[in-house]
Amino acid sequence: MSNTPPMTASPLTRAVLEIDEYASGLGWDQPARLFALVDTARLRAEQPSLADRLGLRDESDTSGLTPIEQDEIPAGKPLDEFLGTIAWPDAVAGCALTVERLMLPPSAEASVPDGLDEARLAKWVAEHPDRQEVRMTVAVLRDGARESALRLREKDTATEVLTGSDLVPGLAEALTATFAD
Secondary structure (H helix, E strand, C coil): CCCCCCCCCCHHHHHHHHHHHHHHHHCCCCCCEEEEEEEHHHHHHHCHHHHHHCCCCCCCCCCCEEEEECCCCCCCCCHHHHHCCCCCCCCEEEEEEEEEEEECCHHHHHHCCCCCCHHHHHHHHHHCCCCEEEEEEEEEECCCCEEEEEEEHHHCCHHHCEEECCCCHHHHHHHHHCCCC
16 A cells, blocks of 8 residues: 555655655665655756656656655764755755654653663663654755654554654754755
């Protein structure tokens, strides 16, 4: 089953769900992946051979965004530091990132032990009985638009993917900062 959104969804929502579907096909326990989002019509006009290789030549949609996966994110480098090194050319309309994390329900916040450093907190979360593995796909455009998709490992079906513009606000802000002058 495909989680391809209806054509009435915004181009950004369609791009986020396309990336989520791609990441889903790769399975779990994958590294973070970064994507440039380019205007499909502009790509067809300015780089027809690339559009052909991506299978975009015959599509009739002129308002879409095409995700183009970037080089692998360096292993061992904190994601926030890596994002701080990115600068996009003008042809890139937006960007997206897919990353897996462990999350706890809000009810678990009150039971977090005080004074844990980052490594000990990560270990505590990993051992918590209510933890959930989640894949987050977050996309932003230069104009500030944002969209996210969340997929829980225990509910790993296209029909269970949550979408919304403010599901992962911190990551959306970090991606938006990659477009700052």
